[in-house]
Amino acid sequence: EVQLVESGGGLVQPGRSLRLSCAASGFTFDDYAMHWVRQAPGKGLEWVSGISWSSYSIGYADSVKGRFTISRDNAKNSLYLQMNSLRAEDTALYYCAKGARGAAAGTDWFDPWGQGTLVTVSS
Amino acid sequence: QSVLTQPPSASGTPGQRVTISCSGSSSNIGSNTVNWYQQLPGTAPKLLIYSNNQRPSGVPDRFSGSKSGTSASLAISGLQSEDEADYYCAAWDDSLNVWVFGGGTKLTVL
Numbered sequence: 417e418v419q420l421v422e423s424g425g426g427l428v429q430p431g432r433s434l435r436l437s438c439a440a441s442g443f444t445f446d447d448y449a450m451h452w453v454r455q456a457p458g459k460g461l462e463w464v465s466g467i468s469w470s471s472y473s474i475g476y477a478d479s480v481k482g483r484f485t486i487s488r489d490n491a492k493n494s495l496y497l498q499m500n501s502l503r504a505e506d507t508a509l510y511y512c513a514k515g516a517r518g519a520a521a522g523t524d525w526f527d528p529w530g531q532g533t534l535v536t537v538s539s
Numbered sequence: 540q541s542v543l544t545q546p547p548s549a550s551g552t553p554g555q556r557v558t559i560s561c562s563g564s565s566s567n568i569g570s571n572t573v574n575w576y577q578q579l580p581g582t583a584p585k586l587l588i589y590s591n592n593q594r595p596s597g598v599p600d601r602f603s604g605s606k607s608g609t610s611a612s613l614a615i616s617g618l619q620s621e622d623e624a625d626y627y628c629a630a631w632d633d634s635l636n637v638w639v640f641g642g643g644t645k646l647t648v649l
Contacts, residue, residue: 451638453584460541460625460627460640460641460642460643461576461578461584461627461629461640461643462640463629463637463638463639463640466638475636475637476637477637478635478637511583511584516589521631521636521638522571522631523571523572523590523631524631525574525586525589525590525629526574526576526584526586526629527585527586527589527595528583528585528586529583529584529585530583531583532583
């Protein structure tokens with residue numbers, strides 16, 4: 417069974433940093449692209465970042481470009497999101513999702529999704 | 540303001556057929572496939588339809604998707620109370636180089 421388990425969320429002050437992790441199991445991790453998608457309280461879904469199977473292709477939403485860094489460790493079956501210079505508007509539930517292909521763009525879909533880890537940015 | 544436009548709400552009675560629209564542009568829906576996600580209350584999103592009209596295993600055939608030009612639709616037939624959820628469309632945008640989602644449609648079963 418494919419499982420994605422996020423961790424690393426919490427309460428952080430504006431301007432500080434946080435690192436999210438996603439532990440994957442039940443599939444050949446280094447065959448697939450991986451993504452982070454977030455959902456602010458009571459709001460819709462927003463794609464944050466995606467990374468191809470070998471990290472050769474990486475993309476970010478404009479709202480986080482230059483502040484967030486996605487990475488993966490295929491040896492550890494893990495996906496990461498380093499979040500710097502956090503803002504109040506980054507407050508959200510952050511989901512890790514598996515892509516259906518190796519590339520992170522184009523014809524792809526997100527399946528499955530983890531349960532999410534909550535990030536709250538507040539002083 | 541989402542790049543893909545969905546109605547904020549939809550409703551129907553048990554057994555009815557409802558459709559949810561998703562409108563985009565030539566750079567997203569017009570040139571890429573559309574996926575639909577279902578989010579039941581308090582849970583993570585789940586893939587419902589991929590590549591415009593394909594159902595993952597385990598998704599009932601009451602759910603169907605279609606695409607025409609720069610718009611897509613999700614149809615749910617034989618509506619059931621457990622279908623009450625938020626539904627999101629998504630597609631890759633070739634101009635923005637990002638994945639874009641619709642704002643979501645809250646489906647209420649009356």
